[in-house]
Amino acid sequence: MLSRWGLRGAVLVYLGALLLVPTGLVFYRTFEHGLGAFWDSVTTPAAQHAFQLTLELAAIAVPLNTIFGIAMALALVRGRWRGKALVEAIIDLPFAVSPVIIGLSLLLVFGREGWIHLPFQVMFALPGMALATIFVSLPFVVREVVPVLREVGDEQEQAAATLGATGWQTFRRITLPSLRWGVAYGVVLSVARAIGEFGAVSVVSGHIAGKTDTLTLLVQERFENFDVRGAYAASALLAAIALATLFTMTLTRRRTA
C-alpha cells in the first residue's frame, strides 16, 4: 500500500514539476497584468508579421507534405519494389536529425557558396524557411497513413476496379475516404510541428527582425532583448496553439481507434 502511494506520488510530482507547474506559471506571468497587456503584446506590428509568416510557412509545408505522405504511403503499402526498408528509414530521418543540422544542410545546398543557385533568394528569405519547415514536418502524414492503409486492405479497391472504375476513380472514391482520419491526424501533427519549429528555421532565417521572424523566433528575440513579458506573451500564444493541437489529437484519435 505504502509503495503504491510512493509510486503515485513520485509520478504526480514528476509530471507536476516538469510539465504542469512550469506551463501554468508561463500563463500566469502572461496574464498577471491583465488581458489588455497580453493583447497589446501580441498585436504589435512585429508580432502580427511573425504570426502571419508562421501561418504562411505552415500553409506551404503542410499541403505539400500531405500529398507526399499519401503518395508515399500508397507506394509503401501497395507497391512491390526493392529498397522499402531503406526508404522507410530515410522517411524517419527528419525525426532523428537535429534541427540545427537540418538548417545547416539547407544552407550548404542553397546558400552563398552552396550547390544550387536559383534566380531568387532562398536563404534568409521565405523559400529557405519553407524548405526547413517541409523538412522537419515531412514524416508525420506518412507515419499516420501507412498503418491505416494496411488496416483497410485492398478488397474494396479490387471490387471497384472489377466494376470498371479507373485507378483515379478508385483512389478518389474508395481509398481517400477510408484514409481521412489518418490523414487528419497526420495533418494536425504536421501543423503543430510546422508552427513550433525553431532550430532549423533559426539557422536559415538570418534573424531579420520584422521580416524573417516567425513566432518562435520572436520569442527568442524578445527574451534576448530583455522583453521577458513580451516573450511570455508570444509563448502563451504558441502554448495555446499546442493545447488546441492536443485537444484535436485526442478527438481524432478516438475516431481512428
Place this chain on the structure above:
Amino acid sequence: MLASRPLSRRAAGNGAGLGLGLGTLWLSLIVLLPLAAVVAKSTDGGWSAFWHAVSSRQAVDALELTLGASLLVAAISAVMGTATAWVLVRDEGIPGPVRSVFNAVIDLPFALPTIVAGITLLALYKDVAFTRTAIVLALLFVTLPFVVRAVQPVLLELDREMEEAAASLGASALTTFRRIILPNLLPAIVSGAALAFARAVGEFGSVVLFSGNIPFKSQVASVFIFSQVESDNTAGAASVSVVLLAISVVVLLGIRRVGRSHA
C-alpha cells in the same frame, strides 16, 4: 475473383508507381541532397580537417556533455516513464477523468514548441539556469512522452493472469514486478529510451536559452554547431554534425532491430 486480380493490380500498381516516383523525388530533394551536402562539406578540407574540427577542445567538450546528459536523461526517462505508464494504466486509486487529463497532458512536450519549453522551464527554475542541471531538465521535458507512449500499449495488453498466479504462489509485489512484468516491458522500455536518447542528442530549442551556452560548461553539441554556423565556420559545423548524424543513424537502426526481433 481471380479474373479481377490482374486488373486491380494494374490499377493499384500505376498509382503506387506514380506515388513512388514523386515520393522518392521529394525525399531526395528535401532530405537526402541537403544531408549529403553536410557530409561532403565535413570532408571539404580532407580527413585531417575533419579530424581537426571534431577533436578541438570545445567540440569534444560539447559532444561529451551532450552524450553524457542524453544518457542520463534516457535512464531517468526509462524509470519515470515506466512508472508514469504504470500509474496511467493500472492505478485505479486515481479517478478515471483525472487519469485521462494526465494521459492527454503527456503529449504536451511533443506539441509545445521547443523554445517555449525552454522559456517555460526558465520561468520556474531560474536558480539552475545556465548550468548542466538546466540541460538535463530541458531534455527530460522534451523526451518525456517517448517511454510512456512505448510502454503504455504493452502494459494494456499484458495478461494479468500471470501476475495473479505469481501473487497466489506467494511472490511479493516486487518479485512479481521484477520476474513477470519487467521482462515483458523491457523491449518497449529500451526502444522508448533509445528514441529519447536520439532526440536528446540533437535537441536545440529548449536548451539554447536555458543552458546559457557557456563553452566548456553548458554548451551542448547542437548549440556549438549553431555558434559555428553563426561565425561562418560551416566546415567545422558540418564535421560535428556528421558525428551527431552517425549517432542518430546507429540508434535508429538499433531500434529497428529491437522492434523486428520482438515483433
